[in-house]
Amino acid sequence: MGRRVRERGVKGDIPMARTSADGLLCQNNSKLDSFLKRNTSRDVYERIRVYEPCVVVSESVKKVFMHVILTDERVYLSEFPPRALREALSFRHVTSIELINDLPDFLSGQERERSLHIRVVYTAKDTGKKSKRPKGSSKNKPSPTQGLNSSARHSLEGMSHILLSTRSAPSESSSWRISPTSMSDGVLEEEEGSVIPKRRSASCPNPDVLGLFNTSPTHSSSSSPSVALLPSITTDQRPLAFSHRGSDLTREMRRTITEKQKEEDEKEEELHLYAVSPSSRIFLHLQSSWNSYIIRSTLMLDPVYRRRCGISSFSPRKQKYHKIGWERTCHLFGQLSGELLQENIRLESLYLLLQELHTATYRNPTIKKLFWRSPDLYPFLVKTLAESSQGDQEGVHTADRLLLCTLVVQILSLMFRETEIEPTRLSMLMSKQGALTADMLLALVCDPDLQLPDSTKDSKSSITKMHRLQADYLDAASALLFEVVVLCQEASRTTSLGHFLTIGWVFRLLKPHPFLLPFVGYQAQQVVLVLSGPQYPVSPSQAVLLYQRFHVLLACLQHSTCLSKYIRTGFKEEFRYYVKTSGLEDKLPHHYPISQPAQRLLSQLLSLVLQKP
Known part of the structure; x- marks a missing residue:
């Protein structure tokens, strides 16, 4: 099955990794890369994040040097040379990923000293001693192809049917579509069967792009001149009262019974990986992949998010959009980029084009790669955010500018998500000594208290709407700041990279910002309120x-002295009396994949906020 590890250490002639020193993908293992490309579908191959050789120890694998292959949803193993692909685990079943500080006895010399021991704990079905399922086998519901697998050999036949994919077969009636009038308060209407318009948008009359970017036929160049009249593309993230409490209670009871039965049928297993490369980043990639999975799979429970991704409510695992080749996608993306970057573009046209970019990115992840490979789009969005966030009158925001800022921040957050293996992203963020990234962070942080003009004559409902738009922006800003913090924390753990994008750099940059404290205070206040x-x-x-x-908030407490003091001083009593881990269990249902990781984060947060000086 694989090359056994000898007591004298791992042989040095085995290719070490697909991951370079900076943690990005590189084609230095052509044999494995060719094997994966030849034996997996394009959808599966494109979802491979990274692979790296490690010594693997589990119930079914005993100290074998194997390729560890990470995709969006699973960890796979393959031999040297690669002959078959076997599933080790699904991120759906992972409960923890941690580093173990020890020296493995089965390694010697430099391999033993520099080895990185990673333990992945996950749940598996407990089938009993008589019919114990090997750890590497699939944990999903049985299918005809899965029945062909065994613990000794996992054939690639039918693998494309087993692997979950976010894409489906081409459809004549589905494409990337954006209809501003169909979006109200974060709810997107189904667009199946809609008539293909003659224009993509008021600002783009070119019919060649109709295959990807479509607008409702009700929109033309005679659209309303005020963007404020257009609803924002934001998810209403405030809780709603239940209207059918009886049926909800019944469903909750059934779910509780099902979860208890499931827990009784499951047991904990462990997968141990020993990385022996001095430049290994497999631990960071595992954490990043797991973090991305729990966020994405939780969002997939939201019907609004599924519709944005072009996924049918009746078939949540099938995505509906045209499968378009790389060259065609590049061509259409280039057209949209050109329109966005044109001079003297009107605010309404800019907003509509950004809406198209936002929706297209949800429908096709290739857009994220093209975004970071474009030398102009990231600087353009940062400039747009910086200019719009200044407002018209000394920081006073209009509804138009709030909508535009929110949309820009949402796009940036989407582009950061799951693009850590894109080489050009780090280069773009570090360009000009991080000047663009610094401008983005400084423009992102704002005064959470909405400043209205003194002479405003708006009605109470208009003022309420402005406050809601401000809350939408602050929610989006929190999500983007999270992405930057995750990026910088990963960089902080890899000192060999030698670049300055660390979490310490972020807080040093933001420390003089006049609104940093109230901005962070708003985030803490929202946690307490929820x-x-x-x-x-x-x-x-x-x-x-x-x-x-x-x-x-945890990063603020751990890496910033002034923010840590501010949070403890201003919110210690609120966290002591109103924030309980037991209360979080009521807020976050067990079937949310993000529930347990969120509970662990809250426990750490409470410990730091309430600790004595």
């Missing part, structure tokens, strides 16, 4: 936002 409110579950989108705020 956890001290009525005891009904939050929506999947709000659960993710809560997790992101936990993460940001």
Whole structure:
């Protein structure tokens, strides 16, 4: 099955990794890469994040040097040379990923001293001693192809049917579509069967792009001149009261019974990986992949998010959009980029084009790669955010500018998500000594108290709407700050990279910002408000936002002295009396993949906030 590890250490002639010193993918293992490309579908191959050789120890694998292959949803193993691909585990079943500080006895010399021991704990079905399932076998529901697998050999036949994919077969009636009028308060209407318009948008009359970017036929160049009249593309992340409490209670009871039965049928297993490369980043990639999975799979429980991704509510695992080749996608992306970067573009046209970019990115992840490979789009969005965030009158925001800022921040957050293996992203973020990234962070942080003009004559409903738009922006800003914090924390753990994008750099940059303290205080206040409110579950989108705020606040407490003092001084009593881990269990249902990681983060957060000086 694989090359056994000898007592004298691992042989040095085995290719070490697909991961370079900076943690990015590189083609230095052509044999494995060719094997994966030849024996997996394009959808599966494109979802491979990284691979690296490690010594593997589990119930079914005993100290074997194997390729460890990470995808969006699973960890696979393959031999030297690669002959078959076997599933080790699914991120759906992972409960913890941690480093173990020890020296393995089965290694010697330099391999023993520099080895990195990673323990992955996950749950597996307990089938009893008589019919114990090997750890590397699939944990999903049985299918005809899965029945062909065994513990000794996992054939690639039918692998494309077993692996979950976010894509489906081409459809004549589905494409990337954006219809501003169909989006109201974060709800997207189904667009199946809609008539293909003659124009993509008011600012793009070119019919060649109709295959990807479509607008509703009701929109033309005669659209309303005020963007404020257009609803924002944001998910309403505030909880809603349940209207059918009886049926909800019944469903909750059934779910509880099902979860208890499931827990009784499961047991904990461990996968141990020993990385022997001095430049190994397999631990960071494992954590990043797991973190991305729990966020994405939780959001997939939200019907609004599924519709944005072009996924049918009746078939949540099938994504509906045209499968378009790389060259065609590049061509259409280039057209959209050109329109965005044109001079003297009107605010409304800019907003509509950004909406198209936002929706297209949800429908096709290739857009993220093209975004970071473009030398102009990231600087353009940062400049747009910086200019719009200044407002019209000394920081006073209009509804138009709030909508535009929120959309820009949402796009940036989406582009950061799951692009850590894109080489050009790090280069772009570090360009000009991080000047663009610094400008983005400084523009992102704002005064959470909405400043309205003194002469405003708006009605009470208009002022309420402005406050809601401000809350939407602050939610989006929290999500983007989370992405930057995760990026910098990973860089901080890899000192060999030698670049300055660390979590310490972020807080040193933001420390002089006049609104940093109230901005962070707002994030803490929202955590207290959500956890001290009525005891009904939050929506999947709000659960993710809560997790992101936990993460940001924890980073503030761990890496910034002034922010740590500010949070403890201003919110210690609120956290002591209103924030309880037991309350979080009521807020976050057990079937949310993000629930347990969020509870662990809250425990750490409470420990730091309440600790004595």
